Amino acid sequence: MARALVGKTPIGVSRAAKRQGKPVIVLAGSLGDGWQACTEEGVTAAFALADGLMTLEQALPRTAELLADRCESITRLWLSSR
Numbered sequence: 114m115a116r117a118l119v120g121k122t123p124i125g126v127s128r129a130a131k132r133q134g135k136p137v138i139v140l141a142g143s144l145g146d147g148w149q150a151c152t153e154e155g156v157t158a159a160f161a162l163a164d165g166l167m168t169l170e171q172a173l174p175r176t177a178e179l180l181a182d183r184c185e186s187i188t189r190l191w192l193s194s195r
Contacts, residue, residue, distance in 0.1 A: 131155030
């Protein structure tokens with residue numbers, strides 16, 4: 114497992130969900146190098162909230178908007194697969 118994932122709450126949750134056969138979607142401010150390793154720990158999919166290059170200072174005031182946009186996209190994907 115990638116060192117950056119050690120001790121991360123989403124990884125603990127994804128391991129528990131994996132044992133139960135449940136999917137896990139991670140929403141993160143951004144996806145850093147090596148984020149793909151989380152799929153080995155049970156994460157089904159991961160999405161960055163940022164909709165382009167932006168600093169933390171630019172993203173923070175838009176958190177609600179960015180979160181709503183990502184949730185809408187994930188919901189549309191989920192509904193299309195039913």
